[in-house]
Amino acid sequence: MDVTRYNIAISVILALITLNPLNGIVCLATGGMVIGLYCYKQFQQSQYYFYYNIGITKRKLITFTWLINIALSLVAALVFLTLA
Template sequence: MRSLFLYYKQINSFNIPFSLSIALLVLSERGSFSVFFFLPLLTVGFLLSLYLYQVRYANQYFFYYNLGLDKLKLIGFTFGINASIALVYFLIF
């Protein structure tokens, strides 16, 4: 479980700054910050962060594979956590 959260933290180190920059750009155009933060967090930002992680840390997947975690499980877990956070936020607000 710790290794899943390590991967989650590494992926979101790319994803959150990208999503935040998109949300700030939309906010300057009088858009909704929360919608345009969580939307890229789940779509474009997520795909971009997966690509950047693949380019920069391609050998790290061997570490996770040796722990019994394949790429699909890692990506599914990360997307699931991000989707859960976004769902809870949109249900509350």
């Protein structure tokens, strides 16, 4: 969830800076996730152990988070296209 929070913040900022919501939506499913993972590694790396101790590997965690972020970006795209 923390990676997703970083990703949403980055994507919203990008959408505001470029004045284009589509840039934010694309960022949410792509580069925002990478930057979100980087931020998580920098600021909350020890929290990976929270998941490791219950058998969740980093690969599983990243895959799951990526799927959530792609789903979020699809919802955001649907909302944008409906309103546009």
